[in-house]
Amino acid sequence: MQRRALLAGLMAPGLARAALPAGRSRIAFDEPSGAAPGPMTVELYRPAAWRPGGKVVAVQHGLRRDAANYRDAWAPHAEAQGFLLICPHFSAAQFPGARYYNLGNARAPEAEWTFFALDRAVAAALRAVEAPPAPFALYGHSAGAQFVHRYLLLTGAPRVSRLVIANAGWYSWPDFGIAFPYGLGDCAATEAGLRAALTRPVTILLGEADTDPNHPALRRDASSDRQGTTRFERGQAFFAAARMAATRYGVRFGWTLATVPGVGHSDAGMAGPAAEILASAS
Incomplete structure (x- = not known):
């Protein structure tokens, strides 16, 4: 299926119909991707002052698949910054393991990529608030x-x-000489797509205390260790590699690197600085 058709499908009606009030809420919509296609939930927070046409921020949870916890951690920032908060829940049942979540099922045909579940979740949330x-x-x-x-x-x-x-455990390096998922070789990524991505407004946000090489959720193998032995090292190295790629391709580099002092592997600790960055441009 062509990407144009996939994106057009985002406008299909969802399960949610009535406009949602201010505060916390949850909706569900029919999601066709994943190992077990079916209803997918989305945790929402609508600030009291938010109106259709206002700022929108989507937040992707971590390994624990705890979208409601992320919604609760981000809700005060959404209220303060005035953005609609959308937290899709990529459940372990529907999107099991790294294949269907971290890697977006990108080895499968494009029509089966779970990356597009994010777009459909945002579209369903906007329908739910009649935006x-x-x-x-x-x-x-x-x-x-x-x-x-x-x-x-x-x-x-x-x-x-x-x-x-923020605080990724490991990365797909901007290098077509390294096979996916550790690089962009042998997958659907293209040089044109990489060049465009390098110009986008991206912030690599790292907790300065996310430096435990033995963290239980940190992947350690020969390929990931070439990126560094901690999340803090790997994030800095990934940013440097992206900057070098932009120079190599002769494109304007749109990314920035920012760090958060005293914060380790904690979404709650990263949420405030991240919300300020996102609210300024959403």
Whole structure:
């Protein structure tokens, strides 16, 4: 299936119909991708002052698949910054393992990629608040950061206004000489897509205390260790590799690197700085 057809499908009616009130809520819509296609839930927070046409931020949870916890951690920032908060729940039952979440099922035909579940979740949320389709800012933490940067590199993230990639465990390097998922070789990524991605407004956001090489959720193997032995090292190295790729291709480099002092592998600790970045551009 062509990407144009996939994106057109985002406008299909969802399960949610009535406009949602201010505060916390949850919706569900029919999601065709994943190992077990079916209803997918989305956790929402609508600030009291938010109206259709206002800022929209989507947040991708980590390995624990705890979208409700991410919604609760981000809700005060959504209220303060005035953006509609959308937290899709990529459940372990529907999107099992790294294949269907961190890697977006990108080895499968494009029509089966789970990256597009994010676009459909945002579209369903906007329908639920009776808002028209709109660009959104995007944040991912840990496993969600893995999803987000691969979503950008493989799909181009055409609806996204700004991206924050926080504390990813490991990356798909901007190098076609390294096979996916550790690089962009032997997958659907293209040099044109990489060149475009390098110009986008992306922030690599790293907790300065995310430095435990033995963290139980940190992948350690020969390929990932070439990127560094901690998330903090790997994030800095990934940013440097992206900057070098932009120089090599002769394109304007749109990414920035930012760090958060005293914060380790914690979404709650990263949420405030990330919200300020996203709200300024969403």
